[in-house]
Amino acid sequence: MKRFEENTCLCALNKIFGFDPKAAHSFLARTGSAEELFGMKQEHRDALLGPYSKYRGLVTEKSYEEAEREMDALSREGIRFSGFTGEDFPDMLKECPDAPLGLYIRSCTPPGELFNRRRNISVIGTRDLSYYGREWCGKIVSRFSESDARPAVVSGLALGTDICAHVAALDSGLPTIAVMATGPEKVYPYRHREFAERIACTPGCALITDYPPGTAPLAIHFLRRNRIIAGMSEATVLVESKIKGGGMMTSRLAFSYDRDVYALPGRADDIRSQGCNLLIKEKIAEPIISVESLAESLNLKSKTGRRTLSDAERIRMKFSGHADEEDIRMMTILMDAIRNERGICLDELGVLAGLEHSRLSLLAGMLEIEGFIHVDLLRRCTACVK
DSSP states (O other): OOOOOHHHHHHHHHHHHTTOHHHHHHHHHTTSSHHHHHHSOHHHHHHHHOTTOTTTTTSSHHHHHHHHHHHHHHHTTTEEEEETTSTTSOHHHHTSTTOOSEEEEEOSSOHHHHSSSSOEEEEEOOSSOOHHHHHHHHHHHHHHHTBSSOOEEEEOOOTTHHHHHHHHHHHHTOOEEEEOSSOTTOOSSGGGHHHHHHHHHSTTOEEEESSOTTOOOOHHHHHHHHHHHHHTOSEEEEOOOOSSSHHHHHHHHHHHTTOEEEEOOOOTTOTTTHHHHHHHHTTSSEEOOOHHHHHHHTTOOBOTTOOOOOHHHHHHHHHBTTBOHHHHHHHHHHHHHHHHSTTEEHHHHHHHHTOOHHHHHHHHHHHHHTTSEEEOTTOEEEEOOO
16 A cells, blocks of 8 residues: 655645645545545545535545655755645744645755744835835844844745845844745746845745745735735734735734734825825734834844944944044934935935035945945935944
8 A cells, every 4th residue: 555645745735725725724624634635545535525626536646646756856956845734834824724735945944943943023015115114124124133032034025125124134144034926946026036046045044935836926826925924924014015015915914813013104195104004093003113112012132232333333433544534524424314315316415415526426435335325326325224
């Protein structure tokens, strides 16, 4: 008699029931395990499904053998499948009624060390991220890195807030988990492939998905993907969102899973903040009034004796001995102006600071090279988070 392995059984079932995980969990509840299910005779499996089930005839020994071949092929590419019943599956995700039957994982860290040895907090929001949102996303993740707990930052590898959160985590030395809406061998959007490789190759980080190989990045896949982001995280932080969007859906899902939700409030007439403001009004999300209040709510205590330096202190530490006092004073003035006017153009900055173009370019270039500010192609300036 053929012997069946539980993890491979779940991989086979995930391909069959992937878009209907609740039906799969109900099916498995009557058998006790996926292994027992595949050990039954075909007529018994079909009887459990019922005469009108669209899944009749799909749970077969052939589907198991296909899963075996798939897992062998993926293992050669460094991709593993972690079944729902395994100890290396995220514990918090197991609590969700629509949890996937398993996850495809691409990481240099064993699955058992990825999910359940540290806290997970999702940081999400709009693809159309503003300067305000970008700055606060960086501030929030940077503050997480200063805590003793050092949680993993979970997001969706999408444009805007997602990739901002992932990169901020990597740059801060925090683990980050990207939940993808494609098969495990694909990266979408393609422009994020280098970030994805960096995540996959960094200890403690991972690319995960419940979609089997070959799955294309369709819109419906992104919506379904959000339940994993919300479900595996103890808290969800919404940085910016319109009234309708994936971030709103993820936040509402997190609330339905009895997770904590936090939202960054913004101006009433800013379309990117209207979703956050609405969740706060509906008492679904707690407002983020400062990074310290958020850290306190999440019980993320700062490392003993660590104090955040001011811009003036950081500039003096970096440039003392390399620039004269007047240059240091002017760079501090430039930093203050950029903090107060997100996205200010270099020309406007020069007018505010009373600097000639040549000196402004020199000082702004020094700040950018040392990572204090970022100047985009349109010469708009934003402060980098430290």
